[in-house]
Amino acid sequence: MSVVGRLRDVLPPPLTIEPSSVLMRVLDIVALEAEAAHEDLERVRQTHWIRTTSRVEEAEKLGALLDIPRLEGEGLELYRERLLAMAVARLHGATGAREIRRFVYDYLNAAEKALDATLVAGLQGTGFDEAFTPSGDRPAFRPLELAENPIRRRVSTTLATRRNRTPYLLRWTETNKGLEETFVEIDLRGIFGGRTAVPVLVNITTGELIGFRDVLRFGQRLQIRLAEGAKPIDRIATAMLDGNDVTDRAFSVAGFKLGVPFQTSQIQSATRLPRLVRGPNEWIFLSVAHFDVKGLNRAFLAIADAKLYEGAFDETAFNDSLFPSGELAWISMEWDETEPAVFEVRVPRSTVVEPAVAVAAEAPHAVIERGLTDSLRRLHAAGVRSAVRFEPFVERQRQEETFTLPFVVLDPERAPAGTDAASVGGRYGETRLGFTRFE
Numbered sequence: 001m002s003v004v005g006r007l008r009d010v011l012p013p014p015l016t017i018e019p020s021s022v023l024m025r026v027l028d029i030v031a032l033e034a035e036a037a038h039e040d041l042e043r044v045r046q047t048h049w050i051r052t053t054s055r056v057e058e059a060e061k062l063g064a065l066l067d068i069p070r071l072e073g074e075g076l077e078l079y080r081e082r083l084l085a086m087a088v089a090r091l092h093g094a095t096g097a098r099e100i101r102r103f104v105y106d107y108l109n110a111a112e113k114a115l116d117a118t119l120v121a122g123l124q125g126t127g128f129d130e131a132f133t134p135s136g137d138r139p140a141f142r143p144l145e146l147a148e149n150p151i152r153r154r155v156s157t158t159l160a161t162r163r164n165r166t167p168y169l170l171r172w173t174e175t176n177k178g179l180e181e182t183f184v185e186i187d188l189r190g191i192f193g194g195r196t197a198v199p200v201l202v203n204i205t206t207g208e209l210i211g212f213r214d215v216l217r218f219g220q221r222l223q224i225r226l227a228e229g230a231k232p233i234d235r236i237a238t239a240m241l242d243g244n245d246v247t248d249r250a251f252s253v254a255g256f257k258l259g260v261p262f263q264t265s266q267i268q269s270a271t272r273l274p275r276l277v278r279g280p281n282e283w284i285f286l287s288v289a290h291f292d293v294k295g296l297n298r299a300f301l302a303i304a305d306a307k308l309y310e311g312a313f314d315e316t317a318f319n320d321s322l323f324p325s326g327e328l329a330w331i332s333m334e335w336d337e338t339e340p341a342v343f344e345v346r347v348p349r350s351t352v353v354e355p356a357v358a359v360a361a362e363a364p365h366a367v368i369e370r371g372l373t374d375s376l377r378r379l380h381a382a383g384v385r386s387a388v389r390f391e392p393f394v395e396r397q398r399q400e401e402t403f404t405l406p407f408v409v410l411d412p413e414r415a416p417a418g419t420d421a422a423s424v425g426g427r428y429g430e431t432r433l434g435f436t437r438f439e
Contacts, residue, residue, distance in 0.1 A: 081110035117354035168325035178337035189330035190216030197295030209253040259305025350393035
């Protein structure tokens with residue numbers, strides 16, 4: 001009922017029987033002002049709830065109560081949905097994996113409905129549990145993924161700072177900062193002059209050795225990787241030389257010690273990649289001579305002991321030093337490391353369908369990406385780092401470049417030719433003193 005109707009009901013009927021009377025006209029004016037005041041009061045009342053507020057300024061004031069500022073370019077609808085999702089997440093603690101998953105699902109799902117858009121393919125119509133975890137006999141398609149302690153690919157920065165050029169007896173330390181031990185994969189390349197003979201890498205910390213029984217010519221590339229189909233715990237290795245399988249020429253040794261020649265019984269039947277235990281691992285590069293491998297003047301006949309270093313003034317002892325050998329190999333090492341105290345939300349960004357916006361305006365999906373990143377930065381336990389990765393649709397075609405010399409280079413094997421001499425018994429008057437053997 002209108003304000004005029006309520007006033008008419010409280011007055012005597014003779015005064016309100018004529019709508020065009022002076023009294024009724026006065027009541028119309030009073031009622032109009034009263035209705036305007038009621039509308040203002042109703043609007044003020046609605047500003048106390050994020051669902052009913054109609055102005056972004058009031059929404060910002062509500063967000064300030066939760067310390068959730070509005071991001072640049074974020075309209076009322078998107079800001080409203082983010083506030084609601086974050087409020088629910090905070091009420092549930094927002095420190096566990098399930099609460100984080102719930103927030104991501106609620107925010108993206110509500111944003112799609114508010115924009116009438118498709119931001120994550122397959123999210124609409126998908127339940128919360130199904131959005132993250134496949135169930136039943138359905139295909140293992142997960143629109144969203146939360147990875148705790150994600151695996152990162154690490155590269156040896158110590159070798160990289162040397163441009164991966166490695167001399168004999170080079171020692172360096174690699175630190176595994178992950179939650180568990182892992183293994184290294186190795187990339188070796190030959191140096192000009194055939195100087196890369198029987199390259200050997202040793203993890204002194206674990207006493208594990210891996211090597212290659214051959215000479216790498218200039219431009220040749222040897223890749224030692226985890227064998228296809230092998231379990232990481234077994235660490236079975238495969239060696240590829242310019243695309244050709246040469247695993248039979250690779251070898252590994254367990255229980256290796258510097259200065260102690262390894263025995264045939266220590267050579268493992270299947271070549272295994274060396275481990276990288278948690279914490280610092282000390283490594284050394286050697287070049288060890290093998291029978292039937294033409295490495296004369298390029299490989300060393302003895303296993304270096306722990307005291308032997310490349311000679312350097314004022315740093316190494318005279319009797320425990322070798323003259324610098326120069327660059328003997330190009331080496332790179334990589335491994336997978338489980339990063340601690342980190343969770344990563346992975347959102348596929350393959351196809352985005354959203355309403356058209358002005359040319360100068362920012363795309364809605366870009367605003368939502370920024371809002372998701374900022375929100376997860378606020379919704380995690382102390383000491384834990386969050387990350388958001390938007391995975392675009394990518395088609396990959398493997399390609400590998402190789403370099404082969406257009407001519408054959410044979411490294412000469414040089415050694416003293418020796419002198420043939422015959423000795424005869426001494427006979428007076430027949431043989432000379434310098435060429436006589438007396439018996």
